[in-house]
Structure formats: C-alpha cells, structure tokens
C-alpha cells in the first residue's frame with residue numbers, strides 16, 4: 001500500500017542551507033497547505049497549476065498535497081464503495097475506507113476538514129477569506145452517491161457546496177474553492193489593490209471594465225474613463241457597481257444597503 005501523498009509545487013529543502021535558504025525553508029514550512037482526498041489525484045493541480053495560482057505554487061506561497069483514496073481501499077482491488085443500505089441507485093463511499101484516509105490526513109494538516117457536497121453551506125467570498133487566514137484546509141472530494149453519513153457525524157465534518165447543482169465529483173469544486181482562496185494569500189496577486197474593488201469584496205458587483213481600442217464596432221469607451229479625472233472615474237465606477245448590484249442581485253443590494261445606510 002503506497003500511502004505517500006503526492007505534493008505539487010516546491011516543497012523539498014536541500015540538506016545544506018545558507019541564511020537565505022533558511023528563510024526560504026521557514027516560509028515553506030509555513031506555506032498555506034491544501035490537502036485533497038480524492039480518487040483522481042491526477043486531476044490536480046489541474047487549472048491551479050496555471051497562471052498566478054501556479055506561479056504561487058512553484059514559489060511555495062502555498063502547497064498542494066493529494067491523498068489517493070484508492071490507496072486506502074479494501075482488498076486486492078482496493079474497493080472504496082459499496083451499495084446503499086436500504087437499496088437504491090449508485091454506490092456509497094465506505095466508512096472504514098474513509099475513516100482510514102481521514103485519520104491519515106488529519107495527522108498531516110492542521111486546517112479544517114471539509115466535505116465538498118451539494119448539501120453543504122454555499123461557498124462564498126467570505127469563506128474564501130476565512131480559509132485564507134488559516135494554516136490550510138483538507139478537502140474531501142466525494143464520488144458516486146457520496147459519503148456514509150456516519151463518517152460525517154463521527155468526524156463532525158463541515159459540508160460545503162459550490163452551488164445549487166450536482167457535479168459528478170468534488171474535484172472541480174475543490175479546484176474552484178482553492179483558486180478563490182489562494183488568490184487571497186499575501187503575495188499571490190501582483191497588485192494588492194486588485195482584490196479591493198472586485199465583485200463581492202465590499203458587497204457590490206464590480207463596475208464594467210473597458211480597454212483599448214477606444215472605439216470597437218462603433219462602440220466607444222465611456223468618456224469619463226478617458227478623462228483622466230480620477231475623482232470622477234471613482235464616482236462613476238461606484239455608481240455603476242451600485243446600479244449593477246441593484247439590478248442583478250437584490251439580495252446583495254439589500255445586505256449592502258443595510259450595512260451602509262446611516263454611515264454616510
């Protein structure tokens with residue numbers, strides 16, 4: 001049985017260390033860690049290995065470890081699932097197998113244990129912000145009909161959903177949630193301001209964005225954005241963000257108004 005988790009990105013440290021390397025080692029030891037329990041470790045890092053999250057992974061700002069559920073399976077064929085008690089369609093991930101993999105994972109990562117599940121609390125920007133302040137997180141990707149309930153109860157595992165739809169497995173949800181979290185870690189985005197004004201950062205959707213050419217298919221960029229007047233541009237962007245939020249997301253708009261009314 002190979003129970004060595006696969007890690008992605010920089011993690012190994014050379015035996016002889018110079019002062020600069022030692023700083024590097026401390027940084028890596030403290031790197032935010034995502035541990036992912038999955039039947040498909042080859043699906044990682046997937047899109048997380050690209051662009052800014054991929055660069056941050058290589059630089060050791062965060063680290064990713066996959067734990068292959070199959071390694072903890074039963075018997076010659078490493079079975080991980082069985083038919084649902086009481087009958088019905090599909091298969092259920094076995095509690096003994098899940099218990100072994102979870103015990104293994106709990107010893108490796110101090111972060112919270114989360115089961116990706118359409119029944120869970122809906123993931124949002126605030127949850128990404130909260131996760132980014134922790135040492136890391138361990139995500140369990142379900143497959144088939146999901147986990148035996150006793151595992152969830154025994155380990156008091158939080159269930160988190162990507163949205164109100166059903167995926168085939170938790171891997172895509174894991175990558176989406178990790179992407180949203182990792183980009184909030186210090187040093188991942190080039191421009192720290194870029195998270196300050198984007199959608200969901202302060203309860204509003206983002207204003208429209210434009211770039212060159214100044215005219216495209218007869219459509220100009222709004223004059224104010226070409227005026228060079230920073231105060232007017234900021235006011236216009238705020239107004240557009242508020243209009244968009246009011247039109248598209250009345251739920252966000254009333255929460256925002258509840259927070260800001262009386263403040264100005």
Ligand SMILES: C[S@@+](CC[C@H](N)C(=O)[O-])C[C@H]1O[C@@H](n2cnc3c(N)ncnc32)[C@H](O)[C@@H]1O
Nearest residue numbers: 116117118142146161162166167168169170173
């Ligand atoms: C086919 S789904 C199981 C759905 C489950 N039988 C139900 O009805 O709630 C298989 C796995 O995909 C993952 N999954 C599916 N939809 C998800 C969502 N919206 N958010 C997070 N994970 C999801 C979960 O890990 C789940 O165990």
